Amino acid sequence: MSNPPLHDWNLAPKAAIELQKQLAGRVELEDRLERIRHIAGVDIGFEESGDITRAAVVVLAWPPAAPGEFEVVEQVVHREPTRMPYIPGLLSFREVPAALAAFDKLTTKPELVMVDGQGIAHPRRLGVASHLGLWLDLPTTGVAKSRLCGRHATPGDERGDWMPLMDGEETIGVVLRSRTGVKPVFVSPGHRLSLPTALEWATACLGRTKLPEPTRLADRLASRRG
DNA sequence: GCGACAG
């Protein structure tokens, strides 16, 4: 893949926050997708007590052979020294550099990328999925296991039930019951796609577990299990 | 000042 215009990642919190406000203005929430043939899942894990950051990308073929049965086309792992501590709201500065390096190793070019974390459901509308989407210049959607910001009612108990995630009058994502009887996931568009489309793809990629297949497989690989 | 807080 090409080398996106990287900025300085090692910024002080205050400077990082200002940069997020700038970059948020570049995020596109209109659908701008190519025909989907490959969907990538991305996640980051840590080794050596957190000293090593491990980025994993798994590419799945679309459509699946059978509902919920995806074929893994390619998967890569990239390890590098951890550069930033975890600070709520500034997650992308800790994870995106490693994710970009992992994408550089990728041979397949996905038309859609699912990221473990928030898209625009972020205080400044620049969660890790949005930030990564800008630098990859690819459609991305965020699927997080818990809430960062916003308020919402409890979605129904049936798989597929959802409720909007609101920040004041603004709808920033949806809380989706991805599996009956399990805590819901938080879906929000990252870049180059709308919320309805983000929800459609997150739902379309569901297997029989809580997380959509792209993110679930990347999660396993990043935690050196898969 | 007091909570809340993706991974």
Place this chain on the structure above:
DNA sequence: ATCTTGTCGC
């Protein structure tokens, strides 16, 4: 995120 065994439930 990560450290960790068994155990409850479909």
